Amino acid sequence: MGVPESDLMPPIKRSWKNDLNFYFASASYWIGQIVYSLFLIGIILSIGRMIFMAILAYLQTRQEKRLLANFKGIPDGLTVSVIVPAYNEEVNAVRTIESLLQQDYKYLNIVFVDDGSKDSTFETVKKAFEGNPKVKVLTKPNGGKASALNFGIAKTDAEFVVCIDADTQLKTDAVTQLMNTFYLQGKPKEVGAVAGNVKVGNEINMITKWQSIEYITSQNFDRRAFSLLNCITVVPGAIGCFRRKAILEAGGFTTDTLAEDCDLTMRLHKEGYIIENCNEAISYTEAPETIGQFLKQRFRWSFGILQSFWKHRDAIFRKRYKNFGRIALPNIMLYQILLPFLAPLADLLLVVSLILSGLGLIVADPVHIIAYYLIFSLVDIAGAALAFAFEKEDFKKLIWMIPQRLVYRQLMYYILFKSINKAVKGEIQGWGVLKRTGNVTTN
Numbered sequence: 001m002g003v004p005e006s007d008l009m010p011p012i013k014r015s016w017k018n019d020l021n022f023y024f025a026s027a028s029y030w031i032g033q034i035v036y037s038l039f040l041i042g043i044i045l046s047i048g049r050m051i052f053m054a055i056l057a058y059l060q061t062r063q064e065k066r067l068l069a070n071f072k073g074i075p076d077g078l079t080v081s082v083i084v085p086a087y088n089e090e091v092n093a094v095r096t097i098e099s100l101l102q103q104d105y106k107y108l109n110i111v112f113v114d115d116g117s118k119d120s121t122f123e124t125v126k127k128a129f130e131g132n133p134k135v136k137v138l139t140k141p142n143g144g145k146a147s148a149l150n151f152g153i154a155k156t157d158a159e160f161v162v163c164i165d166a167d168t169q170l171k172t173d174a175v176t177q178l179m180n181t182f183y184l185q186g187k188p189k190e191v192g193a194v195a196g197n198v199k200v201g202n203e204i205n206m207i208t209k210w211q212s213i214e215y216i217t218s219q220n221f222d223r224r225a226f227s228l229l230n231c232i233t234v235v236p237g238a239i240g241c242f243r244r245k246a247i248l249e250a251g252g253f254t255t256d257t258l259a260e261d262c263d264l265t266m267r268l269h270k271e272g273y274i275i276e277n278c279n280e281a282i283s284y285t286e287a288p289e290t291i292g293q294f295l296k297q298r299f300r301w302s303f304g305i306l307q308s309f310w311k312h313r314d315a316i317f318r319k320r321y322k323n324f325g326r327i328a329l330p331n332i333m334l335y336q337i338l339l340p341f342l343a344p345l346a347d348l349l350l351v352v353s354l355i356l357s358g359l360g361l362i363v364a365d366p367v368h369i370i371a372y373y374l375i376f377s378l379v380d381i382a383g384a385a386l387a388f389a390f391e392k393e394d395f396k397k398l399i400w401m402i403p404q405r406l407v408y409r410q411l412m413y414y415i416l417f418k419s420i421n422k423a424v425k426g427e428i429q430g431w432g433v434l435k436r437t438g439n440v441t442t443n
């Protein structure tokens with residue numbers, strides 16, 4: 001055009017209004033980019049993990065069927081002690097022991113350990129089973145669940161110990177299924193522990209239904225998949241069987257974390273033991289029935305896992321610890337700490353972007369924003385459906401994922417933030433006491 005650039009783009013006089021407009025425009029642009037990037041990263045990571053876990057779970061199921069086809073049975077005479085630690089469990093304790101006496105495993109006895117309860121737990125159990133040769137009822141000063149488990153293990157000479165919670169009900173063949181898993185053919189090393197399959201036994205309201213979905217889609221499904229790679233990180237306190245000598249070699253249950261089951265499982269990995277999973281060994285546990293009780297329990301779990309992860313951080317990517325260091329610990333870091341930590345930011349930015357877009361303050365297509373969020377949600381539901389298929393659960397339960405995503409996720413964010421905040425500040429957290437209702441049923 002033959003016109004100087006200074007005429008086409010004359011310099012604008014700097015003013016606070018122009019500067020503010022520039023910063024506001026830049027912020028609007030970057031908010032949009034951050035929202036897009038977070039959803040894209042979340043979707044890619046979630047889909048990748050879902051596919052990876054589904055393949056592992058499928059291969060594990062095939063391997064299990066092949067091993068069961070060649071199963072020759074377990075050696076006769078192997079003794080098992082069921083250790084039941086209890087604190088203020090007068091509501092559930094007697095019923096739990098009665099269900100254990102219905103187990104079809106022949107060489108079984110029960111060691112009940114009252115951990116200095118303030119209610120009548122010890123007196124009630126002692127009176128109910130006095131004279132029963134299969135039940136040993138003990139009491140000790142209060143010291144926490146780990147100390148009660150160690151106390152019980154010290155009082156038995158059984159070759160195997162099954163550790164359960166005092167609110168847990170087992171299916172009649174649960175112990176037999178756990179023991180069979182120790183002796184399936186084809187294991188290159190000695191199996192040190194077997195994790196059972198925990199289900200919620202008191203689905204009486206929305207909060208317990210949400211927990212039931214989480215048990216199926218997260219905890220049980222993950223253990224099924226990770227058992228193929230020998231990198232299960234938690235043999236659950238509600239049902240887990242251990243080779244007694246393996247526990248002693250690893251140093252027993254410790255009291256320096258709130259997740260004594262997770263910590264022991266990690267130490268067994270470091271000792272070189274195989275940690276197996278048994279989907280047929282089913283236990284029904286009492287999930288918290290109120291928001292307050294739920295937050296208390298899950299904060300304890302979340303804080304305990306953080307403690308265990310930090311305690312065993314030296315194993316990350318260490319060749320000698322194999323898949324425990326290469327996969328299990330990085331999985332905790334990425335999918336249980338970092339990604340959940342970023343997820344609420346994505347939710348917040350979604351809401352802010354929709355509001356600002358609706359007001360015309362930023363240039364963004366609300367349809368695209370909502371579409372990404374729906375894709376993110378559908379990935380979760382698809383993963384849940386896969387887990388339900390492996391567990392042979394009723395798909396109708398998945399309808400509860402809609403309100404779960406709107407409320408339950410926010411509760412989990414709060415728990416994670418609170419756990420990380422306490423961990424960073426170096427604060428100590430106690431176990432706390434959960435109120436029991438005795439509503440567990442086996443179905």
